[in-house]
Amino acid sequence: MLDIKKIRENLKNIEQSLAKKDKDITLNKIVEIDKNLKTLVSKLNNLQAEQNNKSKEIGIMKSKGEESEDLFSDLKKLSEEVKLLEKEEKKISLSLKEELLQIPNLPHSSVPIGISDQDNVVKVKCDKKKDFNFLPKNHIDLGKNLDILDFETAAKISGSGFPMFKGKGALLERALINFMIDFSLKNYGYTEFFTPFMVKPDSALTTGQLPKFDEDMYYIEKDDLFLIPTAEVSLTNIHKDEILKFEDLPKYYLGYSSCFRREAGSYGKDTRGLLRVHQFNKVELVKFVEPSRSYEELEMLVNQAAEICKLLELDYRIIELCTGDLSFSAAKCYDIEVWAPGESKWLEVSSCSNFEDFQSRRGNIRFKNNKGKVEFVHTLNGSGLATPRIFASLIETHQKEDGSISIPVALQPYLGISEIK
RNA sequence: GGAGGCAUGGCAGAGCGGUUGAAUGCACUGGUCUUGAAAACCAGCAAGGGUGCAAGCCCUUCAGAGGUUCGAAUCCUCUUGCCUCCGCCA
Numbered sequence: 376m377l378d379i380k381k382i383r384e385n386l387k388n389i390e391q392s393l394a395k396k397d398k399d400i401t402l403n404k405i406v407e408i409d410k411n412l413k414t415l416v417s418k419l420n421n422l423q424a425e426q427n428n429k430s431k432e433i434g435i436m437k438s439k440g441e442e443s444e445d446l447f448s449d450l451k452k453l454s455e456e457v458k459l460l461e462k463e464e465k466k467i468s469l470s471l472k473e474e475l476l477q478i479p480n481l482p483h484s485s486v487p488i489g490i491s492d493q494d495n496v497v498k499v500k501c502d503k504k505k506d507f508n509f510l511p512k513n514h515i516d517l518g519k520n521l522d523i524l525d526f527e528t529a530a531k532i533s534g535s536g537f538p539m540f541k542g543k544g545a546l547l548e549r550a551l552i553n554f555m556i557d558f559s560l561k562n563y564g565y566t567e568f569f570t571p572f573m574v575k576p577d578s579a580l581t582t583g584q585l586p587k588f589d590e591d592m593y594y595i596e597k598d599d600l601f602l603i604p605t606a607e608v609s610l611t612n613i614h615k616d617e618i619l620k621f622e623d624l625p626k627y628y629l630g631y632s633s634c635f636r637r638e639a640g641s642y643g644k645d646t647r648g649l650l651r652v653h654q655f656n657k658v659e660l661v662k663f664v665e666p667s668r669s670y671e672e673l674e675m676l677v678n679q680a681a682e683i684c685k686l687l688e689l690d691y692r693i694i695e696l697c698t699g700d701l702s703f704s705a706a707k708c709y710d711i712e713v714w715a716p717g718e719s720k721w722l723e724v725s726s727c728s729n730f731e732d733f734q735s736r737r738g739n740i741r742f743k744n745n746k747g748k749v750e751f752v753h754t755l756n757g758s759g760l761a762t763p764r765i766f767a768s769l770i771e772t773h774q775k776e777d778g779s780i781s782i783p784v785a786l787q788p789y790l791g792i793s794e795i796k
Numbered sequence: 797g798g799a800g801g802c803a804u805g806g807c808a809g810a811g812c813g814g815u816u817g818a819a820u821g822c823a824c825u826g827g828u829c830u831u832g833a834a835a836a837c838c839a840g841c842a843a844g845g846g847u848g849c850a851a852g853c854c855c856u857u858c859a860g861a862g863g864u865u866c867g868a869a870u871c872c873u874c875u876u877g878c879c880u881c882c883g884c885c886a
Contacts, residue, residue: 417846420855427855430867434814450866618806618843741843743806747825749843 376475376736379409392481395488395698400478408471415467419460426453476586480733482698483670483707489697495710499681499693504714509776513717514767515648518544520778521795523770526648535646536638536653538763543795547782548656550789551762551769552631555658555683559759563679565629565660570609572632573600578612581738583704583730593635606632606659607756611734614663618749619742625664625672629759632657649763650722656762662755665742666732669753670707673729676757677709680725683760686785689768690714692721706731713764717771722764727757770795 382389382402393400429450436446487496518524523544529537540548559565579585579601584592593602603609610628619626634657645651660679664672677693684691694710701708711725732751735741742752773781779796787793 413846416855420846423856424854426867431815433866437814447866454866620806747841 376733377478377481378732378736379405379471379475382406383409389481393479395482395486396479396701397699402478405471405474405478408467408474412464412467412471415460415464419457419464422453422457422460426450426457429453473586476580476737479703480701480706480730482701483729483731485670486701486707487695487697488699490699492696492700494697495700496695496697497692498695498709499691501690501692501714504690505716505772507716511716511771511774512778513648514715514770517717517770517774517778517780518648521780523547523795524649533653536651538649538652538655540766543790543792544766546790547769547795548762548766550786551765552656552658554786554789555759555762556629556631558683558686559629559658559660559679563627565627568606568610568613568628568630570603570606570613570630570632572603572609572635573598574603574608574612575600578608578615578738581615581740582608582611582734583702583737584608587703590639591637593637602635603632604636605634605657605756605758606630607661610659610661611740611754611756612738614740614752615738617740619663619740619752621665621743621745624742624752625662625668628661628663630659630661632659634761648718649767650718650720652763658759660757660759663735663740663742663752664755665744666750666753669729669731669755672753672755673707673709673727676755677711677725677727680711680727680757680759684711684713684724686783687765687769688783688785689765689772691724702726702728704728704730704733706733711760713768713772715764715768715771717774718767722768724760724764724768725758728755730754730756 377389382405386402386406390400390402393402429446433446433450487494489495512520515524515526521543523541525539525541529539532539556567560567573595576585576599579589579592584601584604589601592604594600595602609632610630613628614626634655636653636655638651638653649655660676662672662676681691681693691711691713694712696705696708696710705728708726708728710723711727712721713724714720715722731753734754735751740752740754741749744750769783770780773783775781777796779794781794782790782792
């Protein structure tokens with residue numbers, strides 16, 4: 376959520392900045408509501424002050440045993456007027472908030488300007504991809520031949536778009552999760568969480584999934600709960616409505632979760648295999664930091680996630696998203712993609728974003744700075760990483776001509792084997 | 797699912813329907829004392845909004861939403877969360 380004060384003070388700049396993300400956004404309505412609200416509030420405040428004073432007078436008189444009918448009837452009228460204005464004020468500030476919640480975050484000045492993913496910038500290139508002296512198979516065929524993936528049965532149970540890992544495949548999936556958790560835990564000082572997978576609408580509002588993207592999430596109507604599309608939602612809301620201590624920052628949180636996405640609107644895209652599924656596994660990294668350090672923290676976060684790709688011996692590249700491809704809540708974002716030689720495609724396995732104070736404002740997550748002033752924290756998050764695509768890239772990259780898979784050294788302790796055949 | 801209890805500042809914990817944004821303690825910050833520290837003593841210490849150069853002044857907020865009243869932390873209703881007991885259950 377943007378700061379209404381900043382909108383008031385820098386309307387032109389903010390509009391220009393928003394246009395880089397989406398040229399159709401307009402702030403006219405917000406500015407108008409804000410103006411109305413301001414005049415109403417100052418009128419209301421004056422009346423409230425009068426009411427407070429007179430009520431106190433009555434209190435004093437009563438304690439002296441005096442009575443005044445005039446004052447009573449005066450106040451009766453006044454209080455009716457105040458109540459009316461209070462209702463109006465509530466209505467207007469609610470509508471202002473509703474409007475503000477629809478406006479995306481401003482892109483950071485360093486973000487390359489562009490309209491679509493065509494304009495993204497490759498920041499870290501993959502110089503040469505792994506050579507094969509045979510035609511590499513895709514993960515669907517590999518998985519079937521090795522009997523480690525079973526999409527047909529998953530479809531029978533749950534419908535299309537749900538992966539099912541079997542035998543060594545299930546072991547590999549579990550190993551990847553554990554490996555990734557341990558990696559970030561041991562090397563970067565994170566606190567591990569195992570969070571709820573279902574959240575209240577309010578929590579999804581904090582991180583920006585609501586109110587605009589409710590169609591992307593699974594919703595349990597009976598209990599008014601959403602299945603999380605990422606552990607980011609649960610992790611970020613840990614400090615909702617709190618004031619953190621300056622000395623407690625930065626906070627590094629990590630959590631594994633299943634992630635649930637309806638993928639509405641992407642029908643026909645990547646319908647086969649592990650590339651786009653309704654349920655997947657991901658280790659998510661979330662940071663709460665003081666504002667001055669958030670961009671430094673973002674660079675650290677991407678590098679950390681990329682390190683995992685290296686250890687898994689995958690070909691990867693880091694993409695800097697352009698303004699037009701940036702998500703609703705992000706001020707700046709890097710994607711990490713790994714190469715899947717069987718699919719002959721780059722697969723997005725991580726997205727590392729700085730949200731600045733966009734989410735913290737929505738979730739009211741603040742800290743007391745070293746001068747004792749309360750400020751909004753900056754939040755960041757990054758996948759570290761998402762498994763099903765890593766799984767696909769991994770078995771495609773490390774396949775041998777006979778169809779077996781060699782397991783990267785870093786992962787071997789987690790499987791207890793060095794190959795799947 | 798049924799029955800009951802509770803919800804106040806960073807924490808603990810008072811609070812008769814009327815100068816209560818809220819006693820007190822702890823924590824924290826500054827000061828006195830001390831070679832230094834501790835202890836003791838003194839002072840300060842909620843957030844948001846408005847206005848002002850500033851000091852300040854005004855408004856809102858005692859889980860949330862409604863209601864009663866001239867006036868609500870205090871009374872009523874609903875919701876949510878926590879605790880206790882019963883039922884069910886991995």
